[in-house]
Amino acid sequence: MTDSSAVSIRSVSKGFGRGTAAVRVLENVSVEIGQREFFTLLGPSGCGKTTLLRLIAGFETADQGSISIDGQDVTQAPPFRRPVNTVFQNYALFPHMTVEQNVGFALVEQQMPADRIRARVGEALEMVRMQSFARRRPAELSGGQQQRVALARALAPRPRVLLLDEPLSALDLKLRKEMQIELKLLQAEAGITFLFVTHDQEEALTLSDRVAVMQGGRILQMGPPRDIYEAPTHRFVADFIGDINLIEAEALPDNAVRLPGGTQMSLPHKARGRITLAIRPERARILAPEAGQLQAQVIHTAYLGTALVHKLALADGGTFLLRQSDLDGPQPAIGSQVGLGLPAEALRVLAQ
Amino acid sequence: MTGNPALRRLGLLTPALATIALLIGLPLILLIWISLLQKGGSSGVDWNAAPSLGNYIRLAWEEDFDGTMILNTSYLVILLRSVLQAALTTGLSLLFGLPVALWMAGLSRGQRDLMLLLITIPFWTNLLVRNYAWLIILREDGWLAQAVGSVSPIGPIPLLYNDLAVAIGLTYSFLPFMILPLYTVFEKFDWRLLEAAHDLGASRSRALRRVLIPIAMPGIAAGSLLVFIPCLGAFVTPALLGGGKTLMLGNIIQMQFGASRNWPFGAALAVVLLALMLIVMVAMAIWRNRRVR
Numbered sequence: 029m030t031d032s033s034a035v036s037i038r039s040v041s042k043g044f045g046r047g048t049a050a051v052r053v054l055e056n057v058s059v060e061i062g063q064r065e066f067f068t069l070l071g072p073s074g075c076g077k078t079t080l081l082r083l084i085a086g087f088e089t090a091d092q093g094s095i096s097i098d099g100q101d102v103t104q105a106p107p108f109r110r111p112v113n114t115v116f117q118n119y120a121l122f123p124h125m126t127v128e129q130n131v132g133f134a135l136v137e138q139q140m141p142a143d144r145i146r147a148r149v150g151e152a153l154e155m156v157r158m159q160s161f162a163r164r165r166p167a168e169l170s171g172g173q174q175q176r177v178a179l180a181r182a183l184a185p186r187p188r189v190l191l192l193d194e195p196l197s198a199l200d201l202k203l204r205k206e207m208q209i210e211l212k213l214l215q216a217e218a219g220i221t222f223l224f225v226t227h228d229q230e231e232a233l234t235l236s237d238r239v240a241v242m243q244g245g246r247i248l249q250m251g252p253p254r255d256i257y258e259a260p261t262h263r264f265v266a267d268f269i270g271d272i273n274l275i276e277a278e279a280l281p282d283n284a285v286r287l288p289g290g291t292q293m294s295l296p297h298k299a300r301g302r303i304t305l306a307i308r309p310e311r312a313r314i315l316a317p318e319a320g321q322l323q324a325q326v327i328h329t330a331y332l333g334t335a336l337v338h339k340l341a342l343a344d345g346g347t348f349l350l351r352q353s354d355l356d357g358p359q360p361a362i363g364s365q366v367g368l369g370l371p372a373e374a375l376r377v378l379a380q
Numbered sequence: 381m382t383g384n385p386a387l388r389r390l391g392l393l394t395p396a397l398a399t400i401a402l403l404i405g406l407p408l409i410l411l412i413w414i415s416l417l418q419k420g421g422s423s424g425v426d427w428n429a430a431p432s433l434g435n436y437i438r439l440a441w442e443e444d445f446d447g448t449m450i451l452n453t454s455y456l457v458i459l460l461r462s463v464l465q466a467a468l469t470t471g472l473s474l475l476f477g478l479p480v481a482l483w484m485a486g487l488s489r490g491q492r493d494l495m496l497l498l499i500t501i502p503f504w505t506n507l508l509v510r511n512y513a514w515l516i517i518l519r520e521d522g523w524l525a526q527a528v529g530s531v532s533p534i535g536p537i538p539l540l541y542n543d544l545a546v547a548i549g550l551t552y553s554f555l556p557f558m559i560l561p562l563y564t565v566f567e568k569f570d571w572r573l574l575e576a577a578h579d580l581g582a583s584r585s586r587a588l589r590r591v592l593i594p595i596a597m598p599g600i601a602a603g604s605l606l607v608f609i610p611c612l613g614a615f616v617t618p619a620l621l622g623g624g625k626t627l628m629l630g631n632i633i634q635m636q637f638g639a640s641r642n643w644p645f646g647a648a649l650a651v652v653l654l655a656l657m658l659i660v661m662v663a664m665a666i667w668r669n670r671r672v673r
Contacts, residue, residue: 086578122577185581
């Protein structure tokens with residue numbers, strides 16, 4: 029079964045409530061997640077990402093569509109018959125059990141002999157470097173330690189897919205960065221598929237092999253982090269991930285566009301009428317006045333240590349962010365008029 | 381008062397200590413003292429008798445006409461029956477109380493408050509009245525007996541004046557004491573733990589056994605104690621619904637202080653009942669300490 033997808037979601041829809049109070053949470057979602065892939069569902073709260081995770085775990089049942097894990101249809105299977113385990117947002121460790129007992133919980137359910145359980149629990153705790161805490165209770169552990177135990181508990185039964193529901197959101201920034209690296213190493217070591225849910229775009233970009241950006245119960249765009257960042261296809265995706273400048277323009281025939289201010293440039297597109305162009309702050313260039321595609325005035329410059337971020341006012345009233353990583357280069361004075369160079373290869377034509 | 385903090389603390393504690401000594405300590409000492417005396421004339425106690433353990437010996441042995449002591453199990457049987465009756469009531473309360481408490485914990489805020497109110501309302505009614513109500517329901521021409529009789533293949537089943545009737549009455553009276561502690565545990569219970577258990581391969585019943593019940597154990601223990609202990613000493617319900625045929629410890633004690641006018645023997649029985657409750661509570665405390673460790 030190595031050639032089949034780890035998780036295969038086909039045309040899944042899900043709603044809550046009935047009648048007029050009914051809410052559609054997922055609309056015809058399809059995803060194929062590969063073996064040993066680190067796949068992330070990214071989106072704001074209420075976009076349906078957690079519901080999709082819960083459907084895969086078996087806590088919810090799909091209204092339509094099918095879900096299979098490792099080629100086996102599990103659409104109607106209860107959670108305890110699915111080869112997946114979940115790391116919960118609040119960890120959900122059993123307070124009446126020691127760390128050891130928590131990690132061994134699933135193994136006891138599998139009726140594994142006691143000596144093998146002990147060995148497997150030891151292995152799992154070693155993986156997350158928590159061996160010395162085996163006899164403690166969850167209440168005696170810090171947030172980061174509980175996180176590790178939750179990971180060990182979910183990994184101990186060796187699931188085909190590990191589901192992670194915003195597992196890092198309760199940790200402080202420094203610990204979160206550390207755990208991100210650890211998660212990535214852990215995935216390589218365990219050699220299993222990780223399905224990660226987060227609303228943190230930076231986390232998604234750092235960790236994932238592929239990211240699916242969700243909004244309103246649909247997947248808007250799916251691809252490697254670099255594609256999502258550099259080539260967003262939707263206005264929502266562009267806006268949600270990192271800083272971006274959006275420019276309202278007009279599509280002209282023969283792959284040309286007219287920018288505000290009247291400048292025309294050639295840019296491949298299939299659109300008509302009004303369109304939105306997107307460009308990342310680090311991809312635009314500051315040029316001499318009257319040069320480039322847009323004219324602007326420098327309002328403010330912020331020094332960020334690794335770069336300068338200029339806030340510019342466009343002639344039509346909009347603002348434009350520009351990131352200058354060459355700290356030793358020429359720096360425009362506040363209030364001065366500049367031209368903006370927008371390389372055609374850095375401009376994206378967005379769907380609304 | 382003085383500036384001495386130890387003395388000051390003692391002064392502040394005096395009202396509490398005096399209350400405990402006067403209302404709990406003194407009656408207890410009196411009870412134990414009377415249990416060592418003899419049956420007297422019109423007052424029920426012969427205050428001048430020499431203290432002896434005679435009343436306690438009477439619980440299990442009686443003097444034969446030739447002076448030898450022979451075993452008399454009638455009081456021990458009543459004692460055992462009281463314990464079994466209390467245990468049965470506790471079991472029934474748990475059986476009915478657990479699902480109710482679980483269900484209540486899942487309700488909305490307002491519905492919960494309403495349910496709590498409904499559960500406490502019977503407390504506003506006199507215990508005697510509530511037991512008479514059961515008398516009417518369970519007696520031969522009562523609606524429950526009629527209903528049971530109409531569906532039963534062996535004809536009418538006597539529901540009143542037996543151990544079952546006493547168990548029903550006691551369970552009804554003490555059920556809230558089981559529901560309330562269970563409810564407080566379930567109200568705080570994190571239901572995501574059950575999802576976690578399912579996720580780790582535990583079926584519904586396995587998740588209940590390995591996660592819900594162990595976490596609810598303090599509530600189960602508290603509720604059981606609150607039902608079991610008052611049941612041991614109950615006398616209204618066995619007298620009314622048991623029809624005086626199935627006596628419990630409480631009835632014997634009441635009889636000794638009432639009709640028999642034998643206060644010292646009644647006091648001895650009361651001390652035994654007290655000791656029994658103490659043993660149950662200590663055993664429970666030891667068991668809970670072991671679990672926490």
